[in-house]
Amino acid sequence: MIRITALTLLLATSGLGHGALGDEIWVSNEKDDTISVIDIETLEVVRTLDVGERPRGITFSKDYSVLYVCASDSDTVQVIDPESGRVLHELPSGEDPEQFVLHPDDRHLYIANEDDAITTVVDTETRRVVAQIDVGIEPEGMAVSPDGKIAITTSETTNMAHWIDTESQSLFANTLVDSRPRHAEFIKEGTELWVSSEIGGTITVFDVATQAEITKIDFAVDGVHPDRVQPVGFEMTKGDTHAYVALGPSNHVAVVNADTYEVEDYILVGRRVWHMDFNADRSLVFTTNGVSGDVTVIDVASRKPIKSIKVGRFPWGAAFRPTS
Amino acid sequence: MKKTITGLMLSLWAGFAPAQDVTVAWLEIARDVPPTLSNLDPIPDDLGHAGVMTALADNQTTGRFLGQAWQVEAHRVALGEDPGPAAEAAFAAADFVIVDAPAEALLSIAALDGAAGKLLYNSGAGEPALRDDLCRANLLHTLPSTAMRTDALAQFLVRKRWDDVVMVAGGHPGDQAYAAAMERSLAKFGLRLSARKEWRFDADMRRNAAQEVPLFTQDFGQYDALIVADELHDFGRYILFNTWEARPVIGSEGLQAEAWGPAVEQWGAAQLQSRFEEAHGRRMQPRDYAAWAALRAIGEAVTRTKAADAATVRSYLLGPDFELAGFKGRPLTFRGWNGQLRQPIPLLHPRALVASAPLEGFLHQRTELDTLGIDAPETRCTAFD
Numbered sequence: 118m119i120r121i122t123a124l125t126l127l128l129a130t131s132g133l134g135h136g137a138l139g140d141e142i143w144v145s146n147e148k149d150d151t152i153s154v155i156d157i158e159t160l161e162v163v164r165t166l167d168v169g170e171r172p173r174g175i176t177f178s179k180d181y182s183v184l185y186v187c188a189s190d191s192d193t194v195q196v197i198d199p200e201s202g203r204v205l206h207e208l209p210s211g212e213d214p215e216q217f218v219l220h221p222d223d224r225h226l227y228i229a230n231e232d233d234a235i236t237t238v239v240d241t242e243t244r245r246v247v248a249q250i251d252v253g254i255e256p257e258g259m260a261v262s263p264d265g266k267i268a269i270t271t272s273e274t275t276n277m278a279h280w281i282d283t284e285s286q287s288l289f290a291n292t293l294v295d296s297r298p299r300h301a302e303f304i305k306e307g308t309e310l311w312v313s314s315e316i317g318g319t320i321t322v323f324d325v326a327t328q329a330e331i332t333k334i335d336f337a338v339d340g341v342h343p344d345r346v347q348p349v350g351f352e353m354t355k356g357d358t359h360a361y362v363a364l365g366p367s368n369h370v371a372v373v374n375a376d377t378y379e380v381e382d383y384i385l386v387g388r389r390v391w392h393m394d395f396n397a398d399r400s401l402v403f404t405t406n407g408v409s410g411d412v413t414v415i416d417v418a419s420r421k422p423i424k425s426i427k428v429g430r431f432p433w434g435a436a437f438r439p440t441s
Numbered sequence: 442m443k444k445t446i447t448g449l450m451l452s453l454w455a456g457f458a459p460a461q462d463v464t465v466a467w468l469e470i471a472r473d474v475p476p477t478l479s480n481l482d483p484i485p486d487d488l489g490h491a492g493v494m495t496a497l498a499d500n501q502t503t504g505r506f507l508g509q510a511w512q513v514e515a516h517r518v519a520l521g522e523d524p525g526p527a528a529e530a531a532f533a534a535a536d537f538v539i540v541d542a543p544a545e546a547l548l549s550i551a552a553l554d555g556a557a558g559k560l561l562y563n564s565g566a567g568e569p570a571l572r573d574d575l576c577r578a579n580l581l582h583t584l585p586s587t588a589m590r591t592d593a594l595a596q597f598l599v600r601k602r603w604d605d606v607v608m609v610a611g612g613h614p615g616d617q618a619y620a621a622a623m624e625r626s627l628a629k630f631g632l633r634l635s636a637r638k639e640w641r642f643d644a645d646m647r648r649n650a651a652q653e654v655p656l657f658t659q660d661f662g663q664y665d666a667l668i669v670a671d672e673l674h675d676f677g678r679y680i681l682f683n684t685w686e687a688r689p690v691i692g693s694e695g696l697q698a699e700a701w702g703p704a705v706e707q708w709g710a711a712q713l714q715s716r717f718e719e720a721h722g723r724r725m726q727p728r729d730y731a732a733w734a735a736l737r738a739i740g741e742a743v744t745r746t747k748a749a750d751a752a753t754v755r756s757y758l759l760g761p762d763f764e765l766a767g768f769k770g771r772p773l774t775f776r777g778w779n780g781q782l783r784q785p786i787p788l789l790h791p792r793a794l795v796a797s798a799p800l801e802g803f804l805h806q807r808t809e810l811d812t813l814g815i816d817a818p819e820t821r822c823t824a825f826d
Contacts, residue, residue, distance in 0.1 A: 273766070275502060
């Protein structure tokens with residue numbers, strides 16, 4: 118057994134290809150300029166790829182044929198072949214792309230340009246910028262509605278969710294949230310928008326039809342000062358019944374009931390938990406822990422951490438990839 | 442609240458009403474700064490003001506979406522001039538005045554008739570007394586007090602178990618005030634100051650440090666760390682690596698506790714640093730940060746309360762709902778008993794952040810941030826009651 122893993126690793130690192138044991142989680146390492154590929158069956162890193170400078174946001178195309186990576190300090194989005202790990206080409210992204218979201222048309226990337234207070238829309242086929250939209254200071258969180266009609270940019274210093282009409286590529290609403298919004302997701306078939314605020318320590322829930330605030334979700338971890346409970350990335354379980362919310366330097370992930378908006382559990386993970394993704398059947402969640410440089414694997418059924426996996430320096434984003 | 446045509450259009454477009462014009466005054470009183478031995482660190486002409494301009498750009502961008510129009514009016518007073526007329530002009534122009542001034546001038550400005558009903562922000566004077574027995578209800582402080590800075594270093598000494606320390610203090614009043622704050626912090630955290638010497642050399646230490654400093658520090662004997670009180674940054678830099686015993690240097694040189702510095706890059710700070718550098722061509726300093734925080738705090742209050750008068754903004758800033766994302770890892774708030782902005786204090790050397798105070802393990806019933814500086818039970822400030 119040990120020999121097989123070692124062989125796989127050897128093949129992988131020597132660039133000869135990789136033994137596709139199972140599905141994968143791809144993790145961007147912000148301070149290593151690499152991506153760690155975790156095999157979900159063995160829960161081990163099977164490949165490490167070199168990418169551009171300061172990789173943060175990562176996402177796959179809908180058919181998983183290419184990976185998009187925000188190489189923030191290279192001022193570009195790299196398009197990578199997940200099989201060979203080679204960079205196929207680069208997309209114009211505007212300066213300092215931090216986070217992005219792929220439109221349901223599988224063609225347009227909406228990119229937050231952190232240093233420029235701009236959201237850039239790039240056509241991945243023509244490889245051209247189709248629009249740039251002025252938003253607030255330090256845009257970061259990006260989301261697009263399931264019907265593709267609305268894109269969201271959150272701005273960290275302006276403290277807003279900016280609502281973009283994707284047809285006209287212009288803003289139609291700006292809604293205030295608590296300090297330092299970091300991440301946004303449309304849930305419940307696009308009827309609700311959730312926005313996390315890192316310094317505010319809340320998630321604001323919006324009714325998408327009216328852009329009105331429905332409620333705010335608060336967090337409280339035993340033995341951790343409220344100032345340190347800082348919601349950042351979050352993802353939904355199957356059927357959007359629960360949200361798993363990374364709480365940054367509190368080193369916990371919260372499990373939120375999406376119907377009652379109550380927090381049901383707090384799970385201890387690595388240090389400065391940032392983003393996450395699930396496996397195929399959403400029975401496991403993989404969180405990136407920036408300061409401890411590892412990934413915590415949580416079993417969704419028992420809500421217990423089952424393993425820590427060492428990755429590169431400052432793991433930031435995570436993206437699931439099926440291999441069969 | 443004047444409605445301008447552009448502002449109104451913007452607010453309709455963004456779905457917000459009504460439009461707001463907010464003017465903030467910047468009042469800068471020149472200081473008498475004696476020359477230092479080294480030429481390495483010139484004091485920038487726009488110290489403080491550059492921070493205000495960075496915050497202005499931040500507020501303007503946010504304001505675009507809310508129908509707010511932000512302006513900063515600068516008033517400067519040259520050395521030896523009476524600050525009164527400039528202060529009155531600032532009060533006539535704005536409800537909010539950010540002041541970079543020595544303590545004495547600051548107090549006289551805050552006591553002017555025109556200052557009544559205005560909200561002043563101290564972004565340039567660290568004297569603890571301004572937050573204590575000399576506090577004023579119309580004066581908030583975004584620059585940390587010297588006591589907060591020395592408490593931060595004392596926590597670090599405790600953490601490292603460097604509990605037997607010595608101090609070298611310069612003769613400038615600022616050095617003496619720093620040394621006094623440090624002695625108070627050492628007592629507060631149970632550390633032992635086994636010796637203190639006054640720096641009285643007037644030779645050019647750029648040539649003599651290697652001869653003089655070992656002798657000067659020889660009779661300290663054994664100790665854990667040497668504290669330098671040299672707020673002018675005149676002689677302290679020549680102490681490093683020249684002490685008789687090989688010991689770390691902290692205080693005004695070596696490991697420093699400051700509101701801000703180039704090595705602060707965590708918690709998103711790199712973004713503020715790069716915005717600042719791009720606009721002003723230099724690194725951001727503590728007084729820049731304090732001025733930035735003042736205008737950002739006003740911006741946050743105006744955005745959340747939709748009001749732009751001093752009374753509403755003051756009560757919001759001192760109330761439970763205000764929090765400022767200040768790139769220091771946790772929300773910044775104001776102390777209700779003396780108007781001081783609560784904030785973590787980075788412990789820095791020129792090339793890296795060593796730690797951020799409050800350090801882990803220093804507990805407080807309200808917030809660990811209140812382990813730094815003058816706490817509610819010990820304050821002599823009554824203007825905020």
